[in-house]
Amino acid sequence: xxxxxxxxxxxxxxxxxxxxxxxxxxxxxxxxxxxxxxxxxxxxxxxxxxxxxxxxxxxxxxxxxxxxxxxxxxxxxxxxxxxxxxxxxxxxxxxxxxxxxxxxxxxxxxxxxxxxxxxxxxxxxxxxxxxxxxxxxxxxxxxxxxxxxxxxxxxxxxxxxxxxxxxxxxxxxxxxxxxxxxxxxxxxxxxxxxxxxxxxxxxxxxxxxxxxxxxxxxxxxxxxxxxxxxxxxxxxxxxxxxxxxxxxxxxxxxxxxxxxxxxxxxxxxxxxxxxxxxxxxxxxxxxxxxxxxxxxxxxxxxxxxxxxxxxxxxxxxxxxxxxxxxxxxx
Amino acid sequence: xxxxxxxxxxxxxxxxxxxxxxxxxxxxxxxxxxxxxxxxxxxxxxxxxxxxxxxxxxxxxxxxxxxxxxxxxxxxxxxxxxxxxxxxxxxxxxxxxxxxxxxxxxxxxxxxxxxxxxxxxxxxxxxxxxxxxxxxxxxxxxxxxxxxxxxxxxxxxxxxxxxxxxxxxxxxxxxxxxxxxxxxxxxxxxxxxxxxxxxxxxxxxxxxxxxxxxxxxxxxxxxxxxxxxxxxxxxxxxxxxxxxxxxxxxxxxxxxxxxxxxxxxxxxxxxxxxxxxxxxxxxxxxxxxxxxxxxxxxxxxxxxxxxxxxxxxxxxxxxxxxxxxxxxxx
Numbered sequence: 189x190x191x192x193x194x195x196x197x198x199x200x201x202x203x204x205x206x207x208x209x210x211x212x213x214x215x216x217x218x219x220x221x222x223x224x225x226x227x228x229x230x231x232x233x234x235x236x237x238x239x240x241x242x243x244x245x246x247x248x249x250x251x252x253x254x255x256x257x258x259x260x261x262x263x264x265x266x267x268x269x270x271x272x273x274x275x276x277x278x279x280x281x282x283x284x285x286x287x288x289x290x291x292x293x294x295x296x297x298x299x300x301x302x303x304x305x306x307x308x309x310x311x312x313x314x315x316x317x318x319x320x321x322x323x324x325x326x327x328x329x330x331x332x333x334x335x336x337x338x339x340x341x342x343x344x345x346x347x348x349x350x351x352x353x354x355x356x357x358x359x360x361x362x363x364x365x366x367x368x369x370x371x372x373x374x375x376x377x378x379x380x381x382x383x384x385x386x387x388x389x390x391x392x393x394x395x396x397x398x399x400x401x402x403x404x405x406x407x408x409x410x411x412x413x414x415x416x417x418x419x420x421x422x423x424x425x426x427x428x429x430x431x432x433x434x435x436x437x438x439x440x441x442x443x444x445x446x447x448x449x450x451x452x453x454x455x456x457x458x459x460x461x462x463x464x465x466x467x468x469x470x471x472x473x474x475x476x477x478x479x480x481x482x483x484x485x486x487x488x489x490x491x492x493x494x495x496x497x498x499x500x501x502x503x504x505x506x507x508x509x510x511x512x513x514x515x516x517x518x
Numbered sequence: 519x520x521x522x523x524x525x526x527x528x529x530x531x532x533x534x535x536x537x538x539x540x541x542x543x544x545x546x547x548x549x550x551x552x553x554x555x556x557x558x559x560x561x562x563x564x565x566x567x568x569x570x571x572x573x574x575x576x577x578x579x580x581x582x583x584x585x586x587x588x589x590x591x592x593x594x595x596x597x598x599x600x601x602x603x604x605x606x607x608x609x610x611x612x613x614x615x616x617x618x619x620x621x622x623x624x625x626x627x628x629x630x631x632x633x634x635x636x637x638x639x640x641x642x643x644x645x646x647x648x649x650x651x652x653x654x655x656x657x658x659x660x661x662x663x664x665x666x667x668x669x670x671x672x673x674x675x676x677x678x679x680x681x682x683x684x685x686x687x688x689x690x691x692x693x694x695x696x697x698x699x700x701x702x703x704x705x706x707x708x709x710x711x712x713x714x715x716x717x718x719x720x721x722x723x724x725x726x727x728x729x730x731x732x733x734x735x736x737x738x739x740x741x742x743x744x745x746x747x748x749x750x751x752x753x754x755x756x757x758x759x760x761x762x763x764x765x766x767x768x769x770x771x772x773x774x775x776x777x778x779x780x781x782x783x784x785x786x787x788x789x790x791x792x793x794x795x796x797x798x799x800x801x802x803x804x805x806x807x808x809x810x811x812x813x814x815x816x817x818x819x820x821x822x823x824x825x826x827x828x829x830x831x832x833x834x835x836x837x838x839x840x841x842x843x844x845x846x847x848x
Contacts, residue, residue: 282612389572
């Protein structure tokens with residue numbers, strides 16, 4: 189049992205912790221512990237002024253317009269760019285103070301973490317409909333780590349019910365790009381009681397860039413925008429983000445490739461005795477009685493997967509460039 | 519009188535607004551409206567993983583260690599990197615709720631803006647000692663826009679007094695790098711009642727990168743770190759920031775050059791009838807009875823300076839690459 193397993197459980201991508209846990213593993217590590225596309229959107233040429241100048245309001249507006257078009261949001265919906273979805277998750281409990289928060293779980297831990305830190309009572313619920321009993325409800329759609337999805341109709345219904353009591357439904361669509369617009373709540377907005385979070389870095393493979401969006405009613409979005417303040421997003425993130433979000437064919441090809449690779453990874457996992465529990469094209473959740481032993485065996489081979497504490501049978505490798513996996517796994 | 523003068527007053531660097539106000543001005547614009555070094559730190563080569571991977575905790579720790587060494591902070595002082603000082607200014611009123619806030623003015627407007635937005639009563643005071651009457655005191659040192667400086671001894675005294683009542687002195691050292699360590703409060707920390715903000719983008723000429731630091735006691739710094747959350751700073755900002763902050767000779771040469779250029783700019787302004795009111799090597803504050811007419815004349819020539827509403831006699835051009843200025847001003 190690696191000493192620093194906790195560090196690897198908490199979040200994916202911590203290769204430094206992996207190296208400390210498996211000091212004899214071959215380099216370079218293959219990181220299957222995150223839901224980040226391993227084939228990033230090409231950076232292209234970045235204008236020097238993106239680095240040197242404070243980002244101008246009109247450049248930010250163009251980025252947000254690109255996100256609007258890509259997500260299929262209506263003109264009356266507010267889109268707020270931020271330095272990563274995490275920064276929005278940190279702000280939400282401050283901007284919308286809530287006493288009782290319901291989170292549809294088991295899911296990504298940062299929502300609970302941030303609401304608790306702000307003093308909210310957080311409950312994990314198992315059914316979507318249970319969320320109407322809270323001041324704020326949180327759903328990750330598709331869910332991380334099991335890929336469970338929730339119909340936009342059902343989410344809109346919950347949001348409407350919450351809105352009647354001044355409540356808010358937060359829908360974290362971090363992995364939605366791989367599923368397509370029809371699965372997303374974004375085209376149904378604005379709804380007074382709904383806020384959608386969209387991640388840029390995962391599907392575009394550029395999580396170091398720090399870019400994410402909140403999509404909401406003008407009132408809710410405006411509150412977040414004022415909280416975050418000016419110049420929140422870096423010049424390079426604005427420039428690359430805008431370019432990527434207007435490149436529909438890249439996204440289409442990427443989703444097709446990731447879907448193929450996910451299927452190939454499933455076959456590989458099944459051949460090793462895993463049962464596929466769920467996932468999205470960006471990650472797979474697979475179950476095995478001896479999942480922890482597999483995690484350690486992979487770790488010794490320099491492949492970082494993700495162990496789950498809550499359900500120790502699970503391992504979560506993402507869809508990799510499959511050649512890598514074949515090469516090193518066997 | 520340009521229609522959009524308000525946009526240009528509010529913050530520097532809004533070239534889009536400048537273009538709208540002076541549609542016939544020659545391109546490219548020369549931007550003297552910000553306190554940003556026009557000769558940026560060289561970007562160098564950025565590792566692909568800085569873009570693609572979530573920034574690892576150890577990389578962030580290395581950046582913060584570089585900031586510690588550069589600022590002369592003690593090992594017991596907490597340094598918290600953030601995506602720009604502005605993001606810290608946005609968070610401060612949420613992390614340290616205060617009823618009564620005193621700001622030593624006339625100064626950078628975002629401090630007042632953010633405390634008011636959070637519901638605090640904000641007063642502008644004229645003497646440093648007046649700040650002890652508040653829950654939170656704010657000083658910009660050196661002050662923007664007049665370059666007024668405050669001895670670290672005096673600031674430490676105020677912080678001690680505020681700490682006795684659980685208060686906090688916030689010292690915004692956004693332009694301190696051009697003055698040197700002896701003028702800074704950072705080496706005197708930790709003090710329970712003091713928090714220093716340091717900007718990266720201004721002296722290193724990379725404000726689009728979004729990088730800034732809070733320097734404080736472990737308790738105060740820890741509260742800010744938890745509020746901001748993980749992965750707040752982009753991978754490129756971590757990499758470039760670390761490199762720049764360990765390059766002492768670049769900083770030394772830059773300060774020497776900016777100091778020379780500021781003197782040259784002063785002579786130029788004086789020859790046009792301006793009185794130099796103050797400044798730092800990164801910006802100058804100059805007074806003229808017809809400053810607004812000069813602002814407009816410069817604008818028509820494609821040179822953006824900064825007009826001040828509170829004191830309409832002032833214009834604030836920063837130290838430019840002086841050849842540019844000579845060429846276009848005459």
